[in-house]
Amino acid sequence: MPRKLYWVVPALTICVLFARPVRAQEGQQQGAAAKPDSPEVLAHIDKAKKIAGTYWATAEHFLCEAPRANPATDPGPVKLFDNLWAVPGQYSVGNAVTYVLPTSAGIMLIDSGHAKDVESVLLPGLKTLGLDPGNIKVVIAAHGHEDHYGGSAYLQEHYGAHIYMAAADWDFIKLPRPPAPGGNAAPPAPLPKRDMVAFEGVPITLGDESVTPVFIPGHTPGSLGLIFPVKDGGKMHVVGMVGGGFIAQGAASQVSEFIDSLEHFELWTKMMKVDVEIQNHPVFDGFADKLTALRARKPGEPHPFVVGEANYTKFLDLMTECARATMYRQKE
Template sequence: MKLRLALLAALAAPLTFAMAGGALAHNPLDPPEVDAHVDAATRLARKDLAQSLFFCEADPRAKVLASLKRIGEWIEPTRIFDNLSYVGNQFVGVYALETDGGVILFDSGTSVDEAENHIAPGLRKLGIDPKDIRYIVVTHGHWDHFGGALWFQQQYGTPVGLSENDWQMIERQEGTPVLNGRPIPKRDRVITDGQVLKVGSTSVSLYITPGHTPGTVSAIFPIRQGGRQHIVSLLGSTALPDTVEPTAITGGLERYRDSIDRFAKLSRAAKADILLNTHLFAFGGVERLDKARATRNPAVRGNSFVIGPQRIGAFYGLMDHCMQAAEGRIRAKATSAAPHAH
């Protein structure tokens, strides 16, 4: 197994801070090596990334399901930076990147109804006309990310892109309960690894980062704020798969770790200083949005999202430790379930 994230983890040193209220509690059923990874992730988290420690919990899906219950709680549409906005709810949303050639939308809402009655009106409230969307990047093939794409296709003819593997995944599942009744968009654009999506003078670099799904897409791109440029590292993944090896619907933990390792290095090379995920709960995004709305000074609006390359490295290092903890739990469970030798 290759050395992962050593440099980025080192950039986060010294790691002497713990969560407010103490470190993430150990699960008494975890072996010591799992506890060591949980402790390492806690040190990386400090206070600003403490919400991301749910990745290290024995049942990280519990956080996802708790957030899912808040899907009807809509957040005030927020212009985070001069040309980047968020429209969504407490569970998931979209980012709109405005360029001199039109708008790029990351994800599409959870349903046709949501796209028409929440996402599009929210964009208009920010002065963004949905007909100006030139491309929708769907980060992965789950209904809460592609659910509104068909509406944009039908209403405006908006091009929609997913990776080939995730197009195949949702096409195989069409008509099954797993899609939660969401119609899939018509197959349109296929996003490839390393593709540069250029709209106007803005270039967005897209990378295939399997793990959460077989063909999750993550992105690195520039934004503007008060005359300054910043670089966004947008991870398209969230919850950890429950197997080490790939399945029909995930890339597996091992590939997820490889993806995080590679994307962390790409983000560092690009000097990314902003971390994003369309699930706000993954990185404390709700609190950052609150701070962005609270300030009236355009020169500082969005500073809560600018965390710097070191803290982005810490986030990806945290995720790597949490995935190693998850792998350790899987191996420990398999060992305990194996027949005893005689």
């Protein structure tokens, strides 16, 4: 079994939402010339391209070269597997998808979305799926950014839902955030009351469903990778989610920590035979195309979200190579 890791990180350095591991930085958007990538950076990008092939080419381009993605059109609530549904909303790099696991003892959510979207997106979405929000019993926050835990205070107050987060991110969400440019920041979302603590390798169980958390710090101090079984007719599959967002931005040491986390998570995914890839920010993994294929799927056809164990490993490997490219950019 993969060794359990206990992480202590300088949380005040990890307040950035997502990385920009990209040749064209913000300065270039304003007309400044981008610094050319070094041979070492290019070598990691080339390795990522070879790992990605055509299957993960979009992911490689986004993570290694050009992390730009406009908010997607809300595809509406959707059933992905017999026991996994999604309320995507207008998902983007700043808006997380909420995943829904109906169980024999109530509803388990992975991420709750922004606080501002609970009554306009999440609750109507659950009702569209025929689910009663009053049955929400558990919310797992994949990491401590507001688009992942923001709605949890409402769900805690109105429905008595238990909120799970890694201990490090229970502390992290209490830290003051940098002021927004221009000084016109919206008031901070209400924080949930400190509740349940997620521990690596200890399944979070509700009724007949369980989700196994794995510590993957880097994006935030308490980011979680999540692994859980899903059903497609009579077939069982295993989902893996890198719940720690995108490649960490900051000091090279922070990106190095993110790389260690990806390698650690990969050990768990191999051990648990993960063959389904989903993300809580699915802007780079073909989510929209997979939804289209799922809606058009005929009996007996392959499930578009089942990528296979080998392809899932390639997905993590290319993320790791892109993170290495980012780390060397940070050092230059």
